[in-house]
Amino acid sequence: MLTGKQKRFLRSEAHHLSPIFQVGKGGVNDNMIKQIAEALEARELLKISILQNCEDNKFEISEEIVKGTRAELVQLIGNIIVLYKESRENKKLELPKVK
Known part of the structure; x- marks a missing residue:
């Protein structure tokens, strides 16, 4: 669970990232969730x-994607979902420590 400071x-x-996935008329499917999970492992955010x-x-x-990828929902603003999942092998981001 992320703290407010970490979020x-x-x-x-x-903020500077561009969306790399789009959910359209077909909604969310298993293949999309698998691809998002792989992208999260590579990018974390x-x-x-x-x-x-x-x-x-x-x-x-957003709930369906979070459940399927086991990621953390950072933000849902407008029609943009921001997800974070700590990478096992490609750790790039260092979150602020929880006190």
Whole structure:
């Protein structure tokens, strides 16, 4: 579970990132979740955009992706989801320590 301080840090790191996945009319499927999990292992922090033609609720989509990838939801703002998952082999981000 991320603290508020850690989420603020991750939001600032994610600000300059571009979304690398898009959820469209088809919604979320197993293949997409697998690809997102692999990208999280490589990058640790990423953005996903929800397109206008997506019929599902953005909260349900974010919940489904978080469950499937076992990642942490950093932020859901507008139609952009920001996810974080600590990498086992490609550790890049050093989170602020919890006191």
